Amino acid sequence: MQRHPVDLLSLIAGALVLGLGLLLLSGGLRGLPMSWAGPAVAIGLGVVILVAARPERRPSEDDSAPHDEA
Amino acid sequence: MIPAMTTRDTQRADASGRILRRRSTDRVIGGVAGGLGDYFNVDPLLLRIGFVGLMIFGGAGLVLYVVAWLLIPVEGQDASIVEGILQRVGLTSSRLAWIAVAVLAIIIISNLSPRGVDLSTGRETFFFDPAALWAVAVIVVGFLLLRRRETVPAMTVVASQAAPLATPAVQTPPRPRSPLGWYVCASLLIAIGLLAIASQVGNVQVQPGQFFGVALAVIGIGLVVGAWWGRARILILLAVLLVPLAVAASFVTAPLVGGVGDYRYTPANAAELHTEYRSLAGRVVLDLRDLSVTSAPIHIAASVAVGELRVILPIGASVRIDARVGAGSAIIFNSRDDGTSLDDRYARQHFSGPTFILDLQSGIGVVQVENDENGGF
Numbered sequence: 001m002q003r004h005p006v007d008l009l010s011l012i013a014g015a016l017v018l019g020l021g022l023l024l025l026s027g028g029l030r031g032l033p034m035s036w037a038g039p040a041v042a043i044g045l046g047v048v049i050l051v052a053a054r055p056e057r058r059p060s061e062d063d064s065a066p067h068d069e070a
Numbered sequence: 071m072i073p074a075m076t077t078r079d080t081q082r083a084d085a086s087g088r089i090l091r092r093r094s095t096d097r098v099i100g101g102v103a104g105g106l107g108d109y110f111n112v113d114p115l116l117l118r119i120g121f122v123g124l125m126i127f128g129g130a131g132l133v134l135y136v137v138a139w140l141l142i143p144v145e146g147q148d149a150s151i152v153e154g155i156l157q158r159v160g161l162t163s164s165r166l167a168w169i170a171v172a173v174l175a176i177i178i179i180s181n182l183s184p185r186g187v188d189l190s191t192g193r194e195t196f197f198f199d200p201a202a203l204w205a206v207a208v209i210v211v212g213f214l215l216l217r218r219r220e221t222v223p224a225m226t227v228v229a230s231q232a233a234p235l236a237t238p239a240v241q242t243p244p245r246p247r248s249p250l251g252w253y254v255c256a257s258l259l260i261a262i263g264l265l266a267i268a269s270q271v272g273n274v275q276v277q278p279g280q281f282f283g284v285a286l287a288v289i290g291i292g293l294v295v296g297a298w299w300g301r302a303r304i305l306i307l308l309a310v311l312l313v314p315l316a317v318a319a320s321f322v323t324a325p326l327v328g329g330v331g332d333y334r335y336t337p338a339n340a341a342e343l344h345t346e347y348r349s350l351a352g353r354v355v356l357d358l359r360d361l362s363v364t365s366a367p368i369h370i371a372a373s374v375a376v377g378e379l380r381v382i383l384p385i386g387a388s389v390r391i392d393a394r395v396g397a398g399s400a401i402i403f404n405s406r407d408d409g410t411s412l413d414d415r416y417a418r419q420h421f422s423g424p425t426f427i428l429d430l431q432s433g434i435g436v437v438q439v440e441n442d443e444n445g446g447f
Binding site for chain 1 (some may be wrong): 293301306316
């Protein structure tokens with residue numbers, strides 16, 4: 001697998017999914033008050049949409065210019 | 071494979087030069103999975119498995135496939151099938167999207183019932199309804215997505231007009247496919263298998279929600295890894311599909327044993343009475359009214375993983391009830407409790423008649439105990 005610049009969408013979605021997975025694994029979801037579930041989902045979804053909707057940085061000419069290997 | 075680019079494609083292509091098109095060659099049915107695989111840089115086989123899986127479980131895969139086939143243009147074409155039809159009748163996709171958002175907003179708002187009576191003053195007033203939050207969220211997200219969709223191509227057109235002699239867009243070769251998605255799928259299956267073995271060998275009770283928890287944790291780790299090495303954004307889609315199932319499964323704490331369907335038990339004597347009644351899904355009615363009276367306390371454990379459990383007691387019976395519901399309702403005689411993680415206890419003592427000690431469970435559904443049956447099935 002090749003290394004690439006950080007992909008924020010994958011990072012944040014991964015962190016959210018990992019957190020929920022660990023919560024389910026520990027059985028902690030049943031103890032949480034369900035009145036918080038709606039707002040939590042809304043905030044999580046909002047963060048992911050914000051990250052997904054941000055303008056992507058296009059590679060500039062400087063980036064594409066070959067680097068001197070001196 | 072590199073999809074052929076049309077005039078409009080050069081404006082729509084993302085930074086990596088890829089455009090979303092259905093394959094016209096090297097495809098199985100409509101080229102949807104192949105096209106999505108090319109665009110998201112994942113193996114189309116993975117997507118085909120996903121579509122087939124969703125077709126088997128509820129048929130959503132077929133709907134998604136047909137929708138994608140209608141909305142994604144084929145290679146070498148400017149417009150999708152739907153866009154072609156809309157252009158013929160004079161409706162642009164942007165206008166149609168605005169209409170859809172407006173209709174959705176009207177439907178949601180018309181279904182809100184914010185009015186109520188303030189008990190302290192007795193006057194009719196407005197209350198905040200949580201559904202309003204979702205309505206506003208849907209409208210705002212729709213608005214933002216539409217604005218984004220409308221502004222990006224316009225800017226691209228201006229840029230292309232300002233530099234008419236600019237060199238034509240150069241197709242960049244697609245990145246080599248990342249095996250990360252496969253690694254995660256394999257790890258997910260191995261992790262679930264190991265957890266199942268551990269639960270049997272170690273005699274540990276593992277709940278269905280915990281299996282989903284492992285699956286989501288592995289997907290989450292895969293996504294975090296994919297933030298720097300390889301790419302597997304398709305895992306986000308997999309996670310989105312799994313989350314509702316995982317949350318629902320986390321409330322299923324009743325034993326996953328028994329059959330599926332509606333069952334009715336009417337034991338008349340001790341020989342016909344079982345100490346356990348289990349059902350995986352459906353409705354169980356345990357009618358104890360005809361049970362011949364015994365002096366010893368009668369212990370009964372009954373559970374329905376997903377569904378309704380109803381116990382009908384003879385009038386004048388003494389009872390000790392422990393009713394647990396993951397998500398749903400517990401109705402003990404005239405007392406009703408709704409919500410999640412319910413654990414209701416009830417005791418009633420009579421000096422004559424049998425004594426029942428009931429351990430009742432429903433993962434998602436209803437536990438109901440009553441004296442008289444009102445109807446039945």
